[in-house]
Amino acid sequence: MAQKLAADMVSVAFEGLRALSNVTLEIPAGRVTGLIGPNGAGKTTCVNVLTGFQKPSMGRVMLDGLDISGLPAHRVRQTGIARTFQSGRLFADLTVHENLEVTGVGLGLSRREASLKADALLDWIGISALSDRLAGGLPYTDERRVAIGRALMLEPAFLLLDEPAAGMSAEEADELSRLIHRITDEVKCGVLLIEHNIGLVLKTCHSIYVLDSGEIIEFGTPDAIKASEKVRHAYMGTQADAEGEIL
């Protein structure tokens, strides 16, 4: 299994507009890395670059020693880098079980093998009961867990979660945090967690990158991030001053 996924001096420009400038970050295996930043900081663009949905204008994406910057999204998944989406994006007309099966099939399994893996994984996450429901009609929280299940098929080396806690209650976010730790501990995945819920990130991550206007402005442990003047400033600049202490 790969040990390190990294962005190396990655820049992305959309028609002259810089979405990312010289972003360098590392996601080690078996740990949870956080990526936070104000709205529009470029967090999702960063995930898109790491997963082949966006080609970097400059810089490289490295999986261990291998440059994977040019690969299309489905090939990136086949190298063991999985992701979820902000909006869930489940296959609405397929059952929950089939949603997971698709990844198995996409990664080269037969339908029978994919079906067995899907059953085992649904059981591991604890959502076997949803197995035969159509994915289109699921409540929000279940949708997120199915999306994580779909990404986890065949134990990817890295899992990139794009705002998995959006719209969750504090209790549901706690449960998600536990699930993420089970993923790093039992599946040995390296996880990148992108979240607006700063509390969840501080509690769940081993280390955290802070992105602002397309640049990494800070990196450190949760405690270091909490104490950082730069981070406080970036957030104060964009969020309501009335909140006072944000971190």
Place this chain on the structure above:
Amino acid sequence: MAERASILSRTIATPVILGLLLTAIALLALLMGSGPFNQTIIDIFIRVILVVGLYIFIGNSGVISFGHIGFTCLGAYMTAWLTIPPPMKKMALPGLPGFVLEAKLPFWVGVPAAAIFAALIAFFFGKILMRLSGIAASIATFAMLALINQIYSNWEDVTGATSSVVGIPINRSIWPYFVATLVAVAIGYAYSISRSGLALRAARDEATAAAASGVDIPKERLRAFVISAFVMGGGGALYAHSVGVVTPDTFYLGLTFISLSMLVVGGMGSLSGAVIGVVLLSTIIQILRLFEKGVALGDTVLTIPNGVQEIAIGVIMIVILMRRPAGLIGNREVGWKGFRKA
């Protein structure tokens, strides 16, 4: 954790029930025994083949294709080239290569050869077209239909241009058509439960997430495109043998519209919908045609004006699209206990 039944055992009821429905139709033809009624049943079987062919691509990929009747055209002419007696071919189609001019192949070779030819051409078109999505893909398939139609309408030496190509051996027994229809349904079913079928339905629902699940979308689309062209080409060849004559305009907008209507009415995302849509609409068309010719009720003859049949199909389409946008069957498939989700 309960052991899940295999995909085959969970879904096999669908093709079996559809097969029984088709068998019942064949037996009906046998009981009636009349020539014209036989021809009607043969027409229905051919329609089923064409609409199942459309389902394989459109139903699984969600990309509407206006071009598939082009493959039917390719199939019909291919079997004509291979099976028309050589003296007639030398007169009408002198531009054919020598070995084709000399060939006098039987019906059962012509039809599979036509299907393979259509699949081959689809492979080359598909290599380019399958990179497109949504409305761009649909319009490109329409361009392909126009392209094929223009070539076959103008290549005098090889296709006879717009004049009819005659002398195709006619087969009036319903059995070859019946067997071919069963084969088409079996192919449609096999594709829908295959890995590629599942991956393509995922891409239909959420293309981005399908790519993130490792699905190579253009590749899976190309597979469906080629397999569906194989079925459409075979259906075209059977059509040629059912009437003995082909012209390029037989395989153009009219047939495209009616085949797509049948698929939409039945339910685009369902094999059962494809088959049931054809049977239902064909029955309605036949009844209306009967009335257009006049039906004697006691002393009075009941006649409806010509054209009512086409208008009725249009009205049925609109009503179904309003009431049931996903078609009569929707995305479900028939099973022993009624319908189940596909």
